[in-house]
Amino acid sequence: MMDSLIELQSVTVQAQEHISLDEVSVAFPAGRSTAIMGPSGSGKSMLLKVAAAIIPPDFGRVLMHGKNLQRLGQKDMLEFRRTSGFMFQDAALWENKTIYENLALPIQLHFPDRGSGEIKKRIHELLEPMNLLDSLDLRPAALSEGERKIVSFLRAIVLDPEILFLDEPTTSIDHQLLEKMLRMIKTLNERGCTIIAVTHDAHLTAMIANYLVVLRDGRVLEAADTAEVRRSANREVIEILSQVLSQAATYDTDILDLLEE
Amino acid sequence: MIAKLGKNVSDAFGNFLYATGFLFNLAKESALFLRRRQVGFRVLVMQLLFTAVEAMGIIALISLGLGAVIVVQGISILPKFGQGKLIYTILLIVITRELGPLLTAFVIIARSGTAIATELGNMVISHEIEAYVSVGINPISYLAVPRFLGVTLSMVLLTIYFNFFGLFGSYVVTQFITPIQLQDYFQNLLSVMSVADIASSLIKAVVFGALISFTAIYQGFKVRVSSTEIPQVAIKAVGQGFVLCILADAVITLIYYV
Numbered sequence: 026m027m028d029s030l031i032e033l034q035s036v037t038v039q040a041q042e043h044i045s046l047d048e049v050s051v052a053f054p055a056g057r058s059t060a061i062m063g064p065s066g067s068g069k070s071m072l073l074k075v076a077a078a079i080i081p082p083d084f085g086r087v088l089m090h091g092k093n094l095q096r097l098g099q100k101d102m103l104e105f106r107r108t109s110g111f112m113f114q115d116a117a118l119w120e121n122k123t124i125y126e127n128l129a130l131p132i133q134l135h136f137p138d139r140g141s142g143e144i145k146k147r148i149h150e151l152l153e154p155m156n157l158l159d160s161l162d163l164r165p166a167a168l169s170e171g172e173r174k175i176v177s178f179l180r181a182i183v184l185d186p187e188i189l190f191l192d193e194p195t196t197s198i199d200h201q202l203l204e205k206m207l208r209m210i211k212t213l214n215e216r217g218c219t220i221i222a223v224t225h226d227a228h229l230t231a232m233i234a235n236y237l238v239v240l241r242d243g244r245v246l247e248a249a250d251t252a253e254v255r256r257s258a259n260r261e262v263i264e265i266l267s268q269v270l271s272q273a274a275t276y277d278t279d280i281l282d283l284l285e286e
Numbered sequence: 287m288i289a290k291l292g293k294n295v296s297d298a299f300g301n302f303l304y305a306t307g308f309l310f311n312l313a314k315e316s317a318l319f320l321r322r323r324q325v326g327f328r329v330l331v332m333q334l335l336f337t338a339v340e341a342m343g344i345i346a347l348i349s350l351g352l353g354a355v356i357v358v359q360g361i362s363i364l365p366k367f368g369q370g371k372l373i374y375t376i377l378l379i380v381i382t383r384e385l386g387p388l389l390t391a392f393v394i395i396a397r398s399g400t401a402i403a404t405e406l407g408n409m410v411i412s413h414e415i416e417a418y419v420s421v422g423i424n425p426i427s428y429l430a431v432p433r434f435l436g437v438t439l440s441m442v443l444l445t446i447y448f449n450f451f452g453l454f455g456s457y458v459v460t461q462f463i464t465p466i467q468l469q470d471y472f473q474n475l476l477s478v479m480s481v482a483d484i485a486s487s488l489i490k491a492v493v494f495g496a497l498i499s500f501t502a503i504y505q506g507f508k509v510r511v512s513s514t515e516i517p518q519v520a521i522k523a524v525g526q527g528f529v530l531c532i533l534a535d536a537v538i539t540l541i542y543y544v
Contacts, residue, residue, distance in 0.1 A: 041511065079416050106422030113420075117413035131421040180421075190420075 030055035030188065030219050031076050031094075036085035038071055038243075045071040047243040048085070058210075058220040058233040063240030064268060069223040070114060070192050072240065076221060077111050077190045078102070107135045110181030114192040114223075116173035118165035124152075124176055125161045128183050135184060151179045154205055170197040178206055182213065189213060191222035195229050207232055239265055308504055315427040316434055326428045333436025337398040338443050348389055349381070349448040350455030356380055357456040361463050374478045381452035382483050383542075387490035388535055390444045391498060394437065395527040399502040402433050403523035406506025407516040415507075430507075434499045441495030445487055486542050490535060497530040 029052035038046040045068045053059050053076065061069045074080040075087060078094040087094045089105065097105065118127050128148045132139060152158050155175050165173055174197055181189060189210070195203055210233055214220050224230060230237075237254045239247040239262050247254055247262045254262065319326070360373040406429065409415050415425050457471050505519040505526070 074416065077420060079419050103422050106420070109420075111417075111420035113413050113417060115413060117417040119414050119417065120408075120412065130423075134422055180417075 028055045029053060030089065031221070032088045033072070033076060033082075034086045034088065036075055036082040036087065038068075038075060038080065039083050040071070044243055046075065046082070049243070049245055050085075051238055051245050051248045053219065053221050053238075054236055055219055056217050057236050058214050059222070059236040059238060060230045060234035061221065061223045061238045061240060062225070062230070063265060067240040068243040069240055071243075072238075073111075073190050073192055073221065073223050077109060077188075078105065079111065103135070107184055108186055109188040109190065110184065110186035111190040112174075112178045112181040112192060112194055114196075116165070116170075116177040118173055118176055118180070120165055123162050123164060124157070124168070127165065127176060128152075128180055131180065131183055147183065151183060155179070155202060171199055171202065174198055175202055175206065178209075182209065186213075186218060188219045188221070191220065191224070193223055193225065195224065195226040241265060305504060308507075309500060311426055312430055312434055312500065312503070315424070315431045319427070319431050319435065326432045329428065329432035330436050333398075333433050334440055336401070337394060337437050338440035341393055341397055341440075341444060342447065344393055345390060345444050345448050346451045348393070349386070349450075349452035350458075352385060352389070353377070353381060353452040353455030353457075354459040357459045357463070361460070371474070374474045377453060377456055377475065378479055378483055381456075382449050382479075382487045383490075384535070384539070386448045386452060387441075387445050387487055387494055388531065390441060390448045390491070391494040391531045392528070394441055394444070394495070395498050395524055395531070398437055398440070399498050399523045399527045400520045402437070402499065402502035403506040403520045404516055406503060407509035407519050408513075410507065410509045411511070411513055411516070425507075430503045433503055434496070437499035437502075438492060438495030441498070442488060442491045445491035449487060482542065486538065490538055493534050493538065494531045497534060498527045501526045501530060 032052040033049050036046055036049045037044065049068075049072065051072075061072060063069050071080065075082050078087060081095055092101075094102075094105070118124075119130070122130070125148060128151065129144050132144050132147065148161070149158065152161065157172060157175065160168060160172065160176075165176070168176065174194070178191075178194060181191070191210070194206065194210070198206065207229060210220060210229075214233055220233060222229065222234070235251050237247065237249065237251050238245060239254070241261065246265070247257055247259060249257075254266075257263065356377055357373065360376055361370075364370050364372050364376075406415075409429070415429070418425050418428060453475060457466075457468065460466055460471065502523040505523040509515045509519055
């Protein structure tokens with residue numbers, strides 16, 4: 026039986042009189058990499074934010090190891106935040122802070138006893154491989170879109186999380202940085218970190234995902250191991266995956282071969 | 287039409303309940319501010335710098351001008367009725383009790399009220415608020431409380447500053463019309479000044495500061511998805527700020543006299 030880390034039970038989210046998630050029930054397995062796929066506007070980002078307890082559901086429950094995330098006490102919620110990281114689709118860096126401050130704030134919040142030397146060391150360790158050390162004192166507005174996304178990714182992993190939520194992590198990032206980022210995600214996953222990623226990227230999915238959730242119009246069509254989805258006879262799922270992965274939508278094509286690169 | 291009216295009433299009631307809950311949360315978090323680990327302390331200092339320090343020039347100019355106008359008007363009219371000494375009472379009523387806090391509030395609404403609503407609205411749109419939540423920071427305690435406390439404290443400090451410059455400015459103008467010793471001027475002023483005048487001025491400053499900051503923060507957080515909402519909430523922050531301050535001014539003045 027699958028050991029689920031986060032589980033959504035009959036979750037409905039209504040935003041601006043539009044139903045973003047409609048009675049969604051899905052479980053994300055612990056220690057594995059899940060890719061959430063679906064056409065634009067299908068509710069993928071909303072699903073990720075609800076699973077990360079950033080947006081509360083209007084109806085239904087979000088459980089982590091069986092505990093309702095919405096009812097966690099302040100201490101337990103802070104612990105959940107310390108052990109999880111979230112990378113936003115649009116980076117969502119704090120514009121009035123420097124890159125250094127963007128990365129230092131989570132450490133200062135969760136480890137107030139850490140000295141500035143220790144914090145600096147951790148930030149250098151993260152920025153150096155991405156060639157962003159020169160940007161330490163810059164504001165996010167001075168960075169390119171790709172660099173902003175990298176910093177958002179680094180902010181998500183700065184506390185070495187046990188759960189990593191990634192919202193379209195690979196868009197706008199150049200090939201060289203992308204390879205480094207993918208390696209870091211893979212390493213985290215190998216160390217036991219649970220990855221939950223919304224993505225359109227076949228390469229990322231092929232590289233890390235061993236569990237797939239397919240969404241359409243705010244409803245889950247399929248949620249299973251990649252291999253199982255591969256054998257799915259559900260034409261809607263095949264169609265969505267081929268659209269999402271920018272491939273020709275031919276029903277006789279085994280589109281999930283792409284995921285087995 | 288009845289359905290539309292019903293929906294408007296229901297929306298207004300919903301907004302009122304939401305605002306009440308928000309105010310309660312803000313008050314609770316403000317009370318806990320000093321006891322918490324202070325990652326928000328820097329935000330408070332920045333708010334004080336922006337709202338109080340950077341507004342000192344314009345406040346000095348307005349208060350000096352107001353003090354001067356009162357003296358010029360008073361000295362030219364009051365002696366005709368044998369009430370020359372009333373100028374000190376009028377100075378205190380107008381500067382300390384009434385226009386000092388109110389004009390200071392207007393300056394703060396125009397500068398900080400719009401800035402807070404716009405900044406928070408932009409942060410909602412760019413998902414910065416969600417980013418704070420994702421790392422474990424409560425946006426109310428980190429973003430709202432320092433702004434609330436910063437604006438309220440600034441309002442008090444600037445009102446005191448306004449009173450000082452207003453009364454000092456009137457003395458300077460008096461020198462050009464009927465020169466008077468500084469000591470005599472302030473002795474006359476203090477002879478008509480009561481504790482209630484100072485208390486009224488400070489109470490108004492605290493209430494106005496709280497109303498301005500609460501309105502601006504509430505409106506800023508009300509932005510949902512679109513950048514076109516930002517100028518709308520900024521206008522609402524200004525409009526509601528003015529209305530609430532004038533209403534509160536009337537209520538406090540009534541309490542003082544009745």
